[in-house]
Amino acid sequence: MIECTHVYKKYKNGTNALYDINISVEQGEFIYIIGPTGSGKSTLIKLLDGEEVPTKGVVKVVGIDVGSLRASQVPIYRRNIGVVFQDYRLLPTKTVFENITYALEVIKMKKPQVRARAKEVMGVVGLGEKGNAFPHELSGGQQQRVAIARAIANRPKVLIADEPTGNLDPGKSDEIMALLERINKRYGTTILMVTHDLTLVNKHRKRTVVLEHGHIVADLAEGGYVRHDQ
């Protein structure tokens, strides 16, 4: 489902962000990418969602060679994946309902189906009553739920979550984790989650890839992580 083969990324300003990254993620897997700030996590996400192009190597998601896409094809490609960010990235002037329907209008889904699907995913994330609220009227946890609802609305095979619990307290983080796990199980969605919340990683154990200074330093199938300098 996600295939990175000998991927290197060097930015125009000379920064080397990733070295020889090889990751293979199967359909239906739930995997953590962890590492300290500057380890290359964000770059990896940008390569996966098509925002950046690898300097060397191949990034394949749902069978598409992301690096070789033309700029105009990138938006079309993104309809295959759902992305959730730490800062939620909801459209501030649109209601919860409109934020979700926007992602469906983009793929030219018919109006009645758009409404039905939006209501359905709002139910999945437990925000059935908040359709008319604007993002600023919601708590952080609720906003992240909306973002997740939007990301899964068009039934993507892959969900990429960039620090989805980064701005949330432990209680809310657990709720978001439970939601992601539910989506993973119920729909078989492949989930790649970037985080530096070790408590979470150790509590909800899954395959964990550790990045440091742009290198993969560990790929732990059994999950859990003990810092190597401890």
Added chain:
Amino acid sequence: MISRPIKEGFRGVGRHWGMALSSAIAVTITLTIISIFLVFSWHLRVFTKNIEYSMKIAVIVDEKYENEAAEEKIRSQIEQVEGVKAVEFSSKEAEFQYYLDQYDDAAMREVMAPFGDDNPMNDAFYVEVEDGDLIEVISSQIREIDGVEKVDYGGQTTVDVVSAMETIRRVGVIFVAALSILAIFLIQNTIKLTISARQDEITIMRNVGATNGFIRAPFVWEGMIIGFLGSLLPIALTIWGYMALYQHTQGIVFSALFNLEKPIPFSLYISGILALIGIVVGYIGSWLSVTKYLRWKR
């Protein structure tokens, strides 16, 4: 699905009404000035046409040629000159009567009337030309015809006035064009501000897979709506202002040559032009600024 960008465009204006208002005001100010220039240069054109139209060449026939056969020959020769539209004969009696009629004072007319017995006037032709600019050339050609004693066309001053008005009108047209471009820049800049304030929004739209066209359409509609809203006040001012001007002057400035167009439909035409300029300016301005932002982004 065509209605989506339109709906989104209206929604955008409503939800960013502060920005929309400042853009609309920029358009309003420019369109008001454009409106004044439109009315002004339109009338200059009408006045010029009127003067040109009323400019006739008076061709005075030599006394020796004052007989039907000779005059018929002169007439046909005049008619053959290129640019001549119509030729009208006026007998020496009619000329004298016209001369008398120039006196407002009845007593004066009585004093002058006896001179008609030994009529000092000559027969004459009045020549209408197709284009006022050609009046000088045509006059000199008519002057060459046998039996023509004198040619008069109101002199060089008239020609100068016409060409001066023509120049002013052309400057006016250039001014309107320049102001329209200025309006595009103003709206482009304000919309650019709106867009940089909404950069995050556009990034998010791209994140969920929206194509450039999908993102651009509502912004462009928003621009057109703002442009149209910006034209409403100038339209109201034009209709009201022109009606007031027309009523105040009774439709006549200085003389019958300078008559104003009837408020309806004239002010409606101008309003249509203003609305169109507003919408087009909004379209171009917003298209330029969104496209600039969308380019070179993955």
